[in-house]
Amino acid sequence: MRLGVNIDHIASLRQARGTPYPDLVEAAAIAERAGADGITIHLREDRRHIQESDVRSLRKTLRTRMNLEMANSPDVVAVALEVVPDEVCMVPERRLELTTEGGLDVAGKFAELEPTVCALRDKGVEVSMFIDPDMRQVEASARIGAPYIELHTGAYANAVGTARAEELERIRTAAREAAKLGLKVNAGHGLDYGNLADILAIPELDTLNIGHSIVCRSVFVGLENAVREMLRLIGRE
């Protein structure tokens, strides 16, 4: 199991005061030194945290993989086609949301998404579709030619009791069926140090992309330790 560390909220802190710090290049280097397998950033349409200049400078300095999360909007797609990240995760976006609230409707927006997926693939980018654990979306992702899906674990993370068990089952089933269709399967959103154990037991999962909980933990123990603690939990240290 690999860990992608999402550093968006380090940029949120910087944007809150418009200072040049904390420096994202340094943050990414610390996460990589701690053992992160990749760095995830989301260039949102409203540029609320990550800026285009971050994407460009991280592309030059990252020693692991860059996973760029993005909506299918022309200006962001243009940046991705120019910068050519190792991976692009296509996500839905709503301006007023606090964070990515649901999965991408690949089935419903197939015709709009397909040219972007093709253009990115032509550049050698590994494309991933961020979807809810729903078979209709899994099948559409396979049809659109994306090698990866990322299963949205937000509903699982927010649920309690039997509802959480049901969400877990949805993720398990989607991961299993996706693997049968030849898709590689990542997961992320809302994962933290306390809710990871059941997700780790899903054999098909390749990479977990985790941000908020790691950045929050880093306030107390430092970023390097926060990443190391997460790696230890996923059995990587």
Ligand code: PXP
């Ligand atoms: N994966 C995707 C596609 C996301 O949009 C996000 C949030 O930016 C994450 C993973 C990480 O979620 P969290 O910050 O809750 O760990």
